[in-house]
Amino acid sequence: MRYKTTLGGFIFITKLMAQENNQIDITSISFEELLQTEYILASDIANQISNSSSAVSVVTALDIKRYGYKNLGEILNSMRGLHTFQSYGYTFLGGRGYGTPGDYAGRIILLIDGYKANESFFGQAFFEEDALLDVSQIKRVEYIPGGNSSGYSDGALLGAINIITKSGSDIDGTQVAYGFGSHNTHTKRATFGKKLDNGLDVLLSASTYDTKGRDFTYIDTITGDEVKSSNNNAENNRIFLKASYEGFSFETASVKSQKHIPTYPFTSIESELPIIQTDNNKFFRLKYDKDITQNTKISLSFWQGEYQWEDYDSATFISWDGIAINETKSKWKGNDIKLVGTWFENHTLSLGAEYRNDYGQEFYSRYIDPIDSYYFHRIYDSRKTYSTYIYDNYTIFDNLTFNYGTRYDKSSYGNKATSPQIALLWDVTEDTLLKLSTGITNRQTTMSEESGKELEKAKKNELVIAYSIDDSTKILTSLYEYKISNRLGWMELSDIDSKGAEIELEKSWENGTHFRTSYAYQKSTEIETNSPLVNTPNHLAKINLSIPLVGEKLRASWEINYVGKRFDNNQEEVSSHFLTNVNLLSHNYLDNTDISFKVKNLMDKKQSDIIGELWSGEKTYPQDGRTFWLEVEYKF
Amino acid sequence: MKTILTLFITIIILSQALFAKALPEYALKAAYLYNFALLTQWVENNKTDEFNLCFYKKDFGEDSDSLKGKIIHNKELKILDISTLKEAKQCQIIFVRESEEENGSELIQELIAEQILIVSENENINNSHITILRDNNKLAFTVNMKRLKKTELVLSSKLLKLAKKVNQ
Numbered sequence: 001m002r003y004k005t006t007l008g009g010f011i012f013i014t015k016l017m018a019q020e021n022n023q024i025d026i027t028s029i030s031f032e033e034l035l036q037t038e039y040i041l042a043s044d045i046a047n048q049i050s051n052s053s054s055a056v057s058v059v060t061a062l063d064i065k066r067y068g069y070k071n072l073g074e075i076l077n078s079m080r081g082l083h084t085f086q087s088y089g090y091t092f093l094g095g096r097g098y099g100t101p102g103d104y105a106g107r108i109i110l111l112i113d114g115y116k117a118n119e120s121f122f123g124q125a126f127f128e129e130d131a132l133l134d135v136s137q138i139k140r141v142e143y144i145p146g147g148n149s150s151g152y153s154d155g156a157l158l159g160a161i162n163i164i165t166k167s168g169s170d171i172d173g174t175q176v177a178y179g180f181g182s183h184n185t186h187t188k189r190a191t192f193g194k195k196l197d198n199g200l201d202v203l204l205s206a207s208t209y210d211t212k213g214r215d216f217t218y219i220d221t222i223t224g225d226e227v228k229s230s231n232n233n234a235e236n237n238r239i240f241l242k243a244s245y246e247g248f249s250f251e252t253a254s255v256k257s258q259k260h261i262p263t264y265p266f267t268s269i270e271s272e273l274p275i276i277q278t279d280n281n282k283f284f285r286l287k288y289d290k291d292i293t294q295n296t297k298i299s300l301s302f303w304q305g306e307y308q309w310e311d312y313d314s315a316t317f318i319s320w321d322g323i324a325i326n327e328t329k330s331k332w333k334g335n336d337i338k339l340v341g342t343w344f345e346n347h348t349l350s351l352g353a354e355y356r357n358d359y360g361q362e363f364y365s366r367y368i369d370p371i372d373s374y375y376f377h378r379i380y381d382s383r384k385t386y387s388t389y390i391y392d393n394y395t396i397f398d399n400l401t402f403n404y405g406t407r408y409d410k411s412s413y414g415n416k417a418t419s420p421q422i423a424l425l426w427d428v429t430e431d432t433l434l435k436l437s438t439g440i441t442n443r444q445t446t447m448s449e450e451s452g453k454e455l456e457k458a459k460k461n462e463l464v465i466a467y468s469i470d471d472s473t474k475i476l477t478s479l480y481e482y483k484i485s486n487r488l489g490w491m492e493l494s495d496i497d498s499k500g501a502e503i504e505l506e507k508s509w510e511n512g513t514h515f516r517t518s519y520a521y522q523k524s525t526e527i528e529t530n531s532p533l534v535n536t537p538n539h540l541a542k543i544n545l546s547i548p549l550v551g552e553k554l555r556a557s558w559e560i561n562y563v564g565k566r567f568d569n570n571q572e573e574v575s576s577h578f579l580t581n582v583n584l585l586s587h588n589y590l591d592n593t594d595i596s597f598k599v600k601n602l603m604d605k606k607q608s609d610i611i612g613e614l615w616s617g618e619k620t621y622p623q624d625g626r627t628f629w630l631e632v633e634y635k636f
Numbered sequence: 637m638k639t640i641l642t643l644f645i646t647i648i649i650l651s652q653a654l655f656a657k658a659l660p661e662y663a664l665k666a667a668y669l670y671n672f673a674l675l676t677q678w679v680e681n682n683k684t685d686e687f688n689l690c691f692y693k694k695d696f697g698e699d700s701d702s703l704k705g706k707i708i709h710n711k712e713l714k715i716l717d718i719s720t721l722k723e724a725k726q727c728q729i730i731f732v733r734e735s736e737e738e739n740g741s742e743l744i745q746e747l748i749a750e751q752i753l754i755v756s757e758n759e760n761i762n763n764s765h766i767t768i769l770r771d772n773n774k775l776a777f778t779v780n781m782k783r784l785k786k787t788e789l790v791l792s793s794k795l796l797k798l799a800k801k802v803n804q
Binding site for chain 2: 025026027029031032034035036037038039040060061062139167169170172195291294295342346347348393395398401425430470471510512552
């Protein structure tokens with residue numbers, strides 16, 4: 001038998017060798033041989049994350065439509081073990097035992113089609129209306145917890161969020177959308193997408209957003225009076241362009257977002273004038289993918305990005321008779337090469353090299369009134385980072401795969417880091433998959449953090465069990481532990497020990513009903529003080545249920561997010577909360593028209609998020625009560 | 637940098653000698669579809685003059701072209717790209733890519749009782765009969781008998797035997 005297989009294999013290989021690329025007659029291969037044939041990845045190799053050895057969660061465009069998610073933060077908030085929290089200026093992301101408020105450099109990186117989208121000054125990723133993409137351009141969002149994603153980019157300390165964008169053929173026409181909702185909020189969008197007969201695929205989308213914002217009430221720290229601030233409007237403009245032709249693809253995104261922030265968090269001085277915060281963020285990337293031989297695929301890309309933050313502050317320095325502007329500028333560019341090869345039987349090798357230059361980094365504060373003068377100006381040395389990595393996926397037996405490799409980063413700031421990862425994937429039975437992984441991941445400082453220190457390091461161990469009860473019911477469980485050392489920030493921080501357990505159940509019915517629920521337990525302790533880490537709830541739970549009411553013409557979707565109690569910067573307890581959102585989606589009830597009506601915080605619960613230490617006086621940020629959102633999309 | 641480049645080139649050259657059994661993903665998937673066609677019986681076999689292997693929105697290009705003109709159940713195989721219900725009804729097999737999941741599942745919903753074998757890349761696509769999955773370095777497929785019973789399609793025992801999993 002063994003002899004026969006070897007002989008069959010030999011004949012097959014000879015057949016392959018005899019025939020040049022793609023010239024082989026695939027119908028001449030027996031089905032049994034096909035089952036033993038390895039495949040060479042067809043799709044964009046840099047985007048291949050789903051096969052990762054960790055407990056991946058996915059939200060698709062369908063879910064985004066059904067639940068009426070309006071921004072990336074809402075999408076992430078529905079995923080197992082993640083929670084977003086808002087402050088006056090931005091939305092932040094916490095997960096896997098981490099959630100330091102006001103910490104721009106998240107420990108989970110954001111990728112857009114494989115491109116690292118965190119800006120390089122603060123290392124921030126944007127999740128609200130300041131995000132690079134409008135959610136209508138998103139095809140799927142993958143959350144890959146754990147450092148196994150470190151191969152894809154530097155700094156994925158606790159995981160990566162990978163966004164796969166739509167292409168022109170997904171849109172296949174023109175869409176116009178208009179939305180309005182609470183706080184006098186409006187959005188407008190036009191999207192065109194098509195795959196032309198000559199093979200060129202194009203997507204172009206432009207959108208705007210504006211809101212009057214909600215009113216804030218606060219106690220003036222000096223006079224003790226209650227003050228109302230209603231000057232909280234915000235707006236944005238976004239453009240996204242994506243084009244691909246044969247192996248070439250180009251994509252670019254740009255967002256300009258402006259937000260008025262009530263002045264009181266910064267100062268005790270009462271002022272009617274808000275801080276005006278502007279974020280300008282953009283990037284482009286050119287990529288080329290090619291199969292150079294039957295078993296070698298290459299991917300080359302070049303990218304460049306720019307971010308500018310400006311803070312027009314008319315109140316803080318009023319006692320000094322000045323109006324001040326704080327500003328940061330940062331630019332980055334780089335290129336990478338990646339090879340994926342099935343050169344050796346049972347092995348898929350990925351090799352890559354990357355160069356990144358963070359340059360044009362500066363921070364300044366200056367008066368513009370009464371005289372234009374700098375009182376602080378710092379220009380940072382540009383930082384060049386060289387990285388290489390090699391990963392091998394070795395299929396030992398049909399049901400056992402060994403995944404191992406390492407990434408090496410070296411920067412012109414003098415830092416060197418090796419991030420090894422090992423994982424074992426075992427199909428225990430037809431229905432049960434076990435993944436065991438361990439690894440070390442590193443993160444460089446951002447410009448805004450204290451530089452010159454050791455790299456931040458996370459050591460991780462994780463056990464994942466995926467079990468399919470039947471075709472439509474799946475259970476995923478994960479047990480993990482992390483140790484984070486050399487924490488980077490604006491000051492010296494203690495090492496952290498984190499432990500967690502997660503479970504997720506997903507079930508779908510033939511009539512289109514879909515149900516998903518998850519629970520995550522996490523416990524993070526600062527080793528030096530043995531105190532719980534700020535803003536890290538022990539319990540997070542989610543329930544998502546979507547039911548077709550009148551076929552796909554009318555669908556109701558319901559979600560509950562639970563965030564357990566957690567501690568603020570003074571180690572005072574902030575109470576837990578349940579949030580209920582409901583969305584009704586009418587799909588093609590009127591020809592070519594989708595109408596979505598969403599009520600957020602249906603029960604009108606009062607709840608607050610913890611904010612960073614930077615804000616004087618306030619420890620928490622009160623969240624919205626019940627709000628509604630109506631959106632109409634027309635396709636032609 | 638130079639060392640890495642040398643390493644890359646060496647591996648590529650070496651690779652030509654150490655050829656592993658591998659095919660591009662979609663050439664392999666096309667071969668799977670060809671075998672599904674051979675190993676399935678269509679009770680009503682006179683719907684069309686040709687055997688229509690259909691792809692929702694986009695076919696595999698060169699990888700599926702090689703199947704053109706092959707004879708399946710005494711009919712010449714034709715490749716069609718479809719997107720409407722009317723076009724879909726002319727098909728013996730419809731393949732839906734994972735990337736077309738959103739729009740594709742809507743169309744399939746309308747075809748539950750038709751004599752059409754639905755093949756997809758994602759088990760979550762409602763009402764697909766066969767799913768081709770990535771299984772480590774190789775491909776595998778699962779069969780959903782519950783959904784197949786709604787049609788009059790008959791899958792050969794060989795096909796069921798080679799399936800990684802048959803959901804009853």
